[in-house]
Amino acid sequence: MEVEQLRESMKSILKETRYQHVIGVEEVSIDLAVIYGCDPYKARVAGILHDCAKHLTDEELISECEQYNLSISEAEAKSVYLLHAKVGAAYAKAKYGVWDKDILNAITYHTTGRPAMSMIEKIVFTADYIEPNRKPLPRIEEIRFVAYNNNIDIAVSMILENTINYLKSIDAFIDNRTIETNEYYKKYTKVSIS
Ligand SMILES: [Fe+2]
Numbered sequence: 656m657e658v659e660q661l662r663e664s665m666k667s668i669l670k671e672t673r674y675q676h677v678i679g680v681e682e683v684s685i686d687l688a689v690i691y692g693c694d695p696y697k698a699r700v701a702g703i704l705h706d707c708a709k710h711l712t713d714e715e716l717i718s719e720c721e722q723y724n725l726s727i728s729e730a731e732a733k734s735v736y737l738l739h740a741k742v743g744a745a746y747a748k749a750k751y752g753v754w755d756k757d758i759l760n761a762i763t764y765h766t767t768g769r770p771a772m773s774m775i776e777k778i779v780f781t782a783d784y785i786e787p788n789r790k791p792l793p794r795i796e797e798i799r800f801v802a803y804n805n806n807i808d809i810a811v812s813m814i815l816e817n818t819i820n821y822l823k824s825i826d827a828f829i830d831n832r833t834i835e836t837n838e839y840y841k842k843y844t845k846v847s848i849s
């Protein structure tokens with residue numbers, strides 16, 4: 656499908672603020688693909704589709720998992736919204752004709768990340784956090800700076816740290832995959848930025 660059509664589909668299913676977020680993620684994904692030498696088309700398709708199941712209710716997410724034969728982890732059973740990532744990847748394939756494994760993985764892992772992500776996965780994970788339409792988050796300017804200045808692993812690590820701190824502060828359940836991803840990427844925070 657053409658990117659224009661994908662955008663139109665997102666505009667019709669998502670609420671306006673979510674759609675603006677999606678457009679922001681698309682733009683930042685293209686920027687980062689250029690900076691890190693990835694295919695900008697793949698990055699933008701993943702960026703446009705990453706939240707394509709975000710409009711579903713918890714009940715709908717669970718029934719779509721049954722429909723598409725997707726397993727539900729303990730973490731996902733506790734925090735059902737996490738499922739929008741894997742249901743989104745199933746939709747990308749079934750409804751939008753995306754077969755590229757890297758794009759599908761970028762959608763699947765955009766919320767928790769995973770250890771040893773591919774560059775496209777890191778790009779979408781980071782773009783989801785730093786796109787300009789998001790409300791201000793701690794250290795956001797610093798994270799943007801490192802992401803746009805050849806240190807995407809540091810950006811990933813800072814995002815994970817922020818996310819974990821935030822989830823702890825509201826006493827929310829933390830997915831084990833987020834913790835594992837943080838363990839994997841935290842070595843990059845040791846690199847000094849000048
Ligand atoms: Fe999402």
Ligand SMILES: [Fe+2]
Pocket residue numbers: 676680705706783
């Ligand atoms: Fe998102």
